[in-house]
Amino acid sequence: xxxxxPLFLTKYNYWVYTTLMMIGLWAMIAKNNLVxxxxxxxxxxxxxxxxxxxIGAKYGATIPIIEHGAGHGAEAAIRAADYINxxxxxxxxxxxxxxVATLGVxxxxxxxxxxxxxxxxxxxxxxxxxxx
Amino acid sequence: xxxxxxxxxxxxxxxxxxxxxVAGWLRPRLCLPLALLGLGIAAAASTGLLAQVLxxxxxxxxxxxxxxxxGIVYHLDNLNAVVAALVSWVALVNLVxxxxxxxxxxPDKIGPFYTLYVLAVTGMLGMVVTGDAxxxxxxxxxxxxxxxxxxxxxxxxxxxxxxxxxFLGTIGASFYLLGVGYLYIVTGSLNMADLARLxxxxxxxxxxxxxxxITLVGLWMKMAFFPLHAWLPNAYGFAPSxxxxxxxxxxxxxxxxxxxxxxxxxxxxxxxxxxxxxxxxVVWLAVAAMVGGALMALGQRDLKRMLAxxxxxxxxxxxxxxxxxxxxxMTGAILHIINDAVMTFCVFLAAGCIFQKRxxxxxxxxxxxFKKMPWTMAALAAGALAVIGVPxxxxxxxxxxxxxxxxxxxxxxxxAGLIFSSLVxxxxxxxxxxxxxFEPLDHGHGHGETGxxxxxxxxxxxxxxxxxxxxxxxxALGLATGxxxxxxxxxIIPAGLG
Numbered sequence: 015x016x017x018x019x020p021l022f023l024t025k026y027n028y029w030v031y032t033t034l035m036m037i038g039l040w041a042m043i044a045k046n047n048l049v050x051x052x053x054x055x056x057x058x059x060x061x062x063x064x065x066x067x068x069i070g071a072k073y074g075a076t077i078p079i080i081e082h083g084a085g086h087g088a089e090a091a092i093r094a095a096d097y098i099n100x101x102x103x104x105x106x107x108x109x110x111x112x113x114v115a116t117l118g119v120x121x122x123x124x125x126x127x128x129x130x131x132x133x134x135x136x137x138x139x140x141x142x143x144x145x146x
Numbered sequence: 147x148x149x150x151x152x153x154x155x156x157x158x159x160x161x162x163x164x165x166x167x168v169a170g171w172l173r174p175r176l177c178l179p180l181a182l183l184g185l186g187i188a189a190a191a192s193t194g195l196l197a198q199v200l201x202x203x204x205x206x207x208x209x210x211x212x213x214x215x216x217g218i219v220y221h222l223d224n225l226n227a228v229v230a231a232l233v234s235w236v237a238l239v240n241l242v243x244x245x246x247x248x249x250x251x252x253p254d255k256i257g258p259f260y261t262l263y264v265l266a267v268t269g270m271l272g273m274v275v276t277g278d279a280x281x282x283x284x285x286x287x288x289x290x291x292x293x294x295x296x297x298x299x300x301x302x303x304x305x306x307x308x309x310x311x312x313f314l315g316t317i318g319a320s321f322y323l324l325g326v327g328y329l330y331i332v333t334g335s336l337n338m339a340d341l342a343r344l345x346x347x348x349x350x351x352x353x354x355x356x357x358x359x360i361t362l363v364g365l366w367m368k369m370a371f372f373p374l375h376a377w378l379p380n381a382y383g384f385a386p387s388x389x390x391x392x393x394x395x396x397x398x399x400x401x402x403x404x405x406x407x408x409x410x411x412x413x414x415x416x417x418x419x420x421x422x423x424x425x426x427x428v429v430w431l432a433v434a435a436m437v438g439g440a441l442m443a444l445g446q447r448d449l450k451r452m453l454a455x456x457x458x459x460x461x462x463x464x465x466x467x468x469x470x471x472x473x474x475x476m477t478g479a480i481l482h483i484i485n486d487a488v489m490t491f492c493v494f495l496a497a498g499c500i501f502q503k504r505x506x507x508x509x510x511x512x513x514x515x516f517k518k519m520p521w522t523m524a525a526l527a528a529g530a531l532a533v534i535g536v537p538x539x540x541x542x543x544x545x546x547x548x549x550x551x552x553x554x555x556x557x558x559x560x561x562a563g564l565i566f567s568s569l570v571x572x573x574x575x576x577x578x579x580x581x582x583x584f585e586p587l588d589h590g591h592g593h594g595e596t597g598x599x600x601x602x603x604x605x606x607x608x609x610x611x612x613x614x615x616x617x618x619x620x621x622a623l624g625l626a627t628g629x630x631x632x633x634x635x636x637x638i639i640p641a642g643l644g
Contacts, residue, residue: 042313055316062320066327102330105280109323112287119291120312123298126305143303 027068034061048127048134052120059113063106070102148198151191152207152220155230156272158187163264170257177260178245184264185241188271189234192227199227200633206277214277215340221277224638225480229403230274232484233396236491237267243495243612244388247502251386252299259299263392266292270400279326279412280336282404283319286368290315293397296389297381307380314377318367325361328353329412341412349417358413358421365408369401371465372435375458379442383451387498390450394457395491399483402464406480409468415642419471428469433563435462440570449507450497452574453490456533459567460486466560467548473643475551480635482544485532485623489541492529492616496522499605499613512578514587518602521610523582525617530575532620535568540623547631 022029034057041054078097124134131139162184169176199205199222207220222230241263248259269289276282294315298308330336332353333344348354363374370378382394409418418425439459446452464486467479497507499522504511516523532539545564552560587602604610623630 039317042317048309051313055313058317059320062324062327065324069327069331102327108280108284112284112291112319115291116287116312116316119294119298120309123294123305123309123312126298127309130305139306143306 027065031061031065031068034058034064037061046136048124048136051136052117052124055120056113056117059109059116063109063113066102066106066109070099072098148194149207151195151198152205152222152275153209154191155188155195155234155275156220156268158191159184159264159268159271162187163261163268166264167257167261170261174256177256178241181241181260181264182238185234185238185267188267189231189238192230192234192271195222196227196231199224215335215337218281219277219337219339220275221339222275224634225407226274226403228634229400229483230271232487233267233270233274233400236395236487237263237270237392239612239615240388240392240491240495243391243498243609246606246608247386247388247498250502255299259296259388262292262296262299263389266296266392270396273400273404277338278336279329279338279341283323283326286322286404287319289397289400290319290368293389293393296393297385299389300384300386302384303380304384304386307377307384311377311381314367314374318364318374321360321364321367323364325357325359325364328357328360332357338407338412342414345413345417349420354413354417355421358417359424361408362405365401365405366465369398369405369461369465370458371461372431372438372458375435375439375461378458379451379454382454382457382494383448387450387494387501391491391494391498394454394494395487398457398461399464399487399490402461402468402479402483405465406468406476406483410638410640415640418469419642425469425471429466429557429560432462432466432469433559435459435465436563436567440567440574443574444570447509449500449509449512449578450494452578453493453497456493456571456574457490459571460490460533462567463545463548463564466564467551470551470555470557470560471643472551472554473639474547474554476639476643477631477635478544478547478549478551480638481547481627481631484630485540485544485620488616488619488623489529489532489539492613492620493526493533495609495613495616496526496529499609500526502605502609503602509578509581512582513585515582516579518587519604522605522613523579525613527575527579528617528620530571530578532624534571534575538624539620540627541620543624543627 038054038056038058038061041057042051045051045054072095075096075098078100080092127139128134131142133139162180166177166180169180195205204221204223206214208214209218209220212218244263248256252259266289269285269292272285273282273289276285294308294312297311298305326336329341332348332351333341335341335344345354367374382390385393436459439455439462443452443455443459446455464479464482467475467482500512500515500519501507503519528539532541535541535545545568549561549564552564
């Protein structure tokens, strides 16, 4: 048991992202309202963005901006441990754009569905589709 | 000029998509020529690349001049050069055929349609040529988002089908992204070749197995591999026919290519051969896909939906072949990517031609079509023979390799499943032909303004010529199997496969 407590405490970022992901997945599967499903999808995507952001972080490190003229030769050498890893963060800028675009397309489709069926409850839509 | 081909394959259609969207506002008449120009550039460049790769070996193209582990590389070898040529040519031929359908069905959406079409092809080509795992995710989402929008353009149930596809597709892409994240944690790299080098000493670690499983589940959702196929039949069945004949042949095939690329170029064969239990499991899933897809196709009363379920079964062939773990089966899987793209294209385009004239593809709409639309039906018959696997059409040869691979692996379930699904295909298509050949055209049934039976004629020439090209392509590919396997496919089968 003692073995698991540090595992839980030191890797808490993984637990947070997994929990968020499952909340999103649950909303996508269990909710009946299409907009709630879309909210669930967004939570799901955000969980993965958080995961990436957390893996770039380091204890006691700062933002990766290097001053000009800070020194020459060996003094100018950069210690990677002093700076957080910017690459996962930059990747997530792209992923955020993708998730915003997905949200846009999903909402456009929902508007289209609402115009046709005058409801966003999935069971009511399916019932309308079954009738004729 | 020719050394810039890898960039041109993607930049050409990308710029064309931008110009098409502007032309959509100002001069809708210019949309088609601009789209043709963009895809024409891509087709020419990808053909040139295929010739270069075959003559001089793999090409690495550094975007912006950044060296590989840091910058994004477009890496082309035999495998993706041939898939890129395939994607760009099928998309170009389909664009010619799409013209009439767009004019009649979506006269007010010409600009958006062509923009989305060209962007979707840009994304697919980018996915095929890229050598960077994260870049692949972005291009995957470009293709998927444009695909959702293209499907959503259709009437009736299309927006709901598209939204369901969007939900499942987003989960799939997110899983892929998560898998790439795990790989990044253990290696600190995103370049595929670099990943393969850094992962080699880590084989057997739990993080790597987790990354592999997560990535695969994501890709399987995108390619509609059996238990994850639920989105496909509705999405492709209700999509506008020009969109269906673009996405159904290409999207699933490109995803199978990505899976094979991830298997042989990132995780490498040595890693996969260690996971014997996983391989067994995946091959049995593929058997379930072949049998399940075929049985569900039997239950359909609509040509397009029937074809959509056949696509589910075909995905099973390719995934199973890739996982059987020997050279013959892998050859069959790669050959089937090429063949299946052309034959699915042929049958979906024929369904599009029928839809154009009959305004529906339910089985009642097919009555008497052999008399009224002989050329369309002849092409559908050619496509059907290829899907069934009758020589000398191309479908026979890839199935031949797959079956031999299955026998060599001693996997009788796979062989039996493949033969069973081929036999069901016979039943499926001959039922269609029986209706179209023997049942007379129901005079009272005609939809739309054509007034039914009397006015029903052959599809317009702009649709018929691309369809003929596809049907002839089936024969040509079948006859070219020997050199295709010898020169293109065998050199890229990894040596580690038994």
